[in-house]
Amino acid sequence: MDAKGLTSQKEQTAAMAELIADLRKMINNPEYSDVDFVCQDRVRVHGCRHFLIARSPVLKRMLVPGTRELPLPDISSTVLLSLLEYLYTGTMVEYAPLNSRKAYEVITGARYFQLQHVDKLTREFLVNSTATVGDDLTKAALRLSVALEFGTLSSELEILSIEFVRVLNSKNMEPVHLQALSEKAFRYFLHKTKSKSELGTLSFGEYLRFRQIILWCASQVCPEEAADVVNLSLPDSKGALMFLRDSSKAPAADEAQWSYLRSILLRKEDPGNPMASLLSLVDLRRIHPELLMKIVEPLQLVPPADMLKAYQFQALERPRMFAKDSVCTWEHGTAYKTIGDGSTLQKVEAEIGFARATIAIFRPFGIYEWDIIIEQLCHQFCEIGFHFVSRLQSGKINFNGSTLAQQPTGWALNMDITEGTRINFRGGEGAPIWVPYEKDFGHVNARIRVQLDLYERVCSFSVDGDEFQLAWSHLLDGIYFPAVSLGKGNEGRVRIELVSGFDLL
Numbered sequence: 001m002d003a004k005g006l007t008s009q010k011e012q013t014a015a016m017a018e019l020i021a022d023l024r025k026m027i028n029n030p031e032y033s034d035v036d037f038v039c040q041d042r043v044r045v046h047g048c049r050h051f052l053i054a055r056s057p058v059l060k061r062m063l064v065p066g067t068r069e070l071p072l073p074d075i076s077s078t079v080l081l082s083l084l085e086y087l088y089t090g091t092m093v094e095y096a097p098l099n100s101r102k103a104y105e106v107i108t109g110a111r112y113f114q115l116q117h118v119d120k121l122t123r124e125f126l127v128n129s130t131a132t133v134g135d136d137l138t139k140a141a142l143r144l145s146v147a148l149e150f151g152t153l154s155s156e157l158e159i160l161s162i163e164f165v166r167v168l169n170s171k172n173m174e175p176v177h178l179q180a181l182s183e184k185a186f187r188y189f190l191h192k193t194k195s196k197s198e199l200g201t202l203s204f205g206e207y208l209r210f211r212q213i214i215l216w217c218a219s220q221v222c223p224e225e226a227a228d229v230v231n232l233s234l235p236d237s238k239g240a241l242m243f244l245r246d247s248s249k250a251p252a253a254d255e256a257q258w259s260y261l262r263s264i265l266l267r268k269e270d271p272g273n274p275m276a277s278l279l280s281l282v283d284l285r286r287i288h289p290e291l292l293m294k295i296v297e298p299l300q301l302v303p304p305a306d307m308l309k310a311y312q313f314q315a316l317e318r319p320r321m322f323a324k325d326s327v328c329t330w331e332h333g334t335a336y337k338t339i340g341d342g343s344t345l346q347k348v349e350a351e352i353g354f355a356r357a358t359i360a361i362f363r364p365f366g367i368y369e370w371d372i373i374i375e376q377l378c379h380q381f382c383e384i385g386f387h388f389v390s391r392l393q394s395g396k397i398n399f400n401g402s403t404l405a406q407q408p409t410g411w412a413l414n415m416d417i418t419e420g421t422r423i424n425f426r427g428g429e430g431a432p433i434w435v436p437y438e439k440d441f442g443h444v445n446a447r448i449r450v451q452l453d454l455y456e457r458v459c460s461f462s463v464d465g466d467e468f469q470l471a472w473s474h475l476l477d478g479i480y481f482p483a484v485s486l487g488k489g490n491e492g493r494v495r496i497e498l499v500s501g502f503d504l505l
């Protein structure tokens with residue numbers, strides 16, 4: 001060492017490490033301390049007054065001369081030791097937070113003492129540790145429950161809570177996962193996963209939401225029996241869809257078990273029973289009437305007045321998009337016009353575009369069939385299929401400038417005079433991806449039937465009675481419109497006839 005001090009980075013690093021090691025010996029060491037902190041858990045933690053007032057303006061105000069003991073009723077001893085380690089050494093190693101609860105508590109303590117760097121470091125730890133959750137539903141449930149205990153802080157870090165909700169919503173939660181969700185966390189999950197679809201639409205997800213609430217309530221009071229008892233009377237998604245297809249497959253409930261479970265779930269003497277308020281988050285009006293009548297109502301978990309309101313809405317107020325024997329018409333751009341009763345669509349301009357029926361398929365279950373009859377051949381190509389949206393949109397769709405298959409959510413059977421018959425593999429931006437598909441249908445009076453099976457989430461076609469192979473599977477839950485594109489020229493005319501399923505919309 002010369003007069004200029006330490007001359008190498010290596011020497012400086014070694015000296016700093018030695019200083020930190022020596023300062024760490026002062027943490028909670030009564031030999032070097034002159035003040036005691038009495039923490040939330042009644043544990044005494046020792047500190048050095050002069051060192052701490054130099055490091056924290058808050059502690060400088062609190063540790064007035066003569067103070068030998070300072071109560072900290074809102075800070076635990078483990079959190080205080082983490083903060084003292086930082087104040088003494090500028091690091092958190094030995095007392096670093098090892099889990100999310102401790103991290104939130106350290107952030108709360110850091111804000112109390114205005115230690116902004118500790119706040120920043122610990123928030124970074126929380127964000128980085130989110131990756132360890134992966135697709136583990138139990139971890140996500142526990143993390144979400146912890147996060148929502150910390151009020152304002154959880155709002156600032158809501159991006160973490162939303163990620164936990166995404167994980168929980170990616171699979172079906174079993175009782176073991178639901179047990180890990182606090183009531184506050186479960187309410188937050190229900191709020192964030194609430195469907196934004198219009199009131200007039202039936203939602204299979206709303207039934208599953210009802211089932212999830214009952215399962216959560218049951219898992220809180222009788223975790224060992226919850227799954228078995230609930231599954232007997234509230235079928236899961238597959239069982240409910242089977243029931244809608246064949247109402248003879250009603251759930252085989254054990255009334256004795258359900259009476260026992262109801263006696264627990266409906267304890268009126270318990271003011272903390274959350275079931276009634278949780279069920280208020282379910283819109284019964286959007287549950288299929290057969291599920292309401294044959295599965296939900298017999299459980300006697302919903303007040304009769306609420307059931308009556310749901311039935312009245314289903315019978316009198318829910319908008320019907322189609323009345324039986326009505327004519328289906330088209331909405332379109334400048335390249336088309338409708339003629340006759342509105343069910344016939346005529347190409348009148350050379351520009352490309354697409355048109356879709358005014359009927360919207362809302363129900364996330366059912367089998368829908370419609371025919372497109374070719375009355376006049378199109379120039380170069382013809383596309384028949386459907387246009388999908390996740391929800392009804394305000395404003396007008398741009399029907400000009402692109403074909404049905406070129407729409408991000410357009411699905412089409414295409415007959416091209418040069419490429420033959422094909423289907424687009426998926427909807428998406430830019431050019432569609434085509435796959436060869438069955439025989440040509442390019443002749444006058446050809447009748448192309450579209451069958452959309454939303455029980456199985458698949459679609460298939462037939463031409464003049466000849467059934468084609470399955471076109472698409474794994475279709476999404478949303479709203480479907482029959483749709484067509486009629487070539488590049490000003491020729492082409494088709495008519496739509498609704499065959500089955502639409503009278504229930």
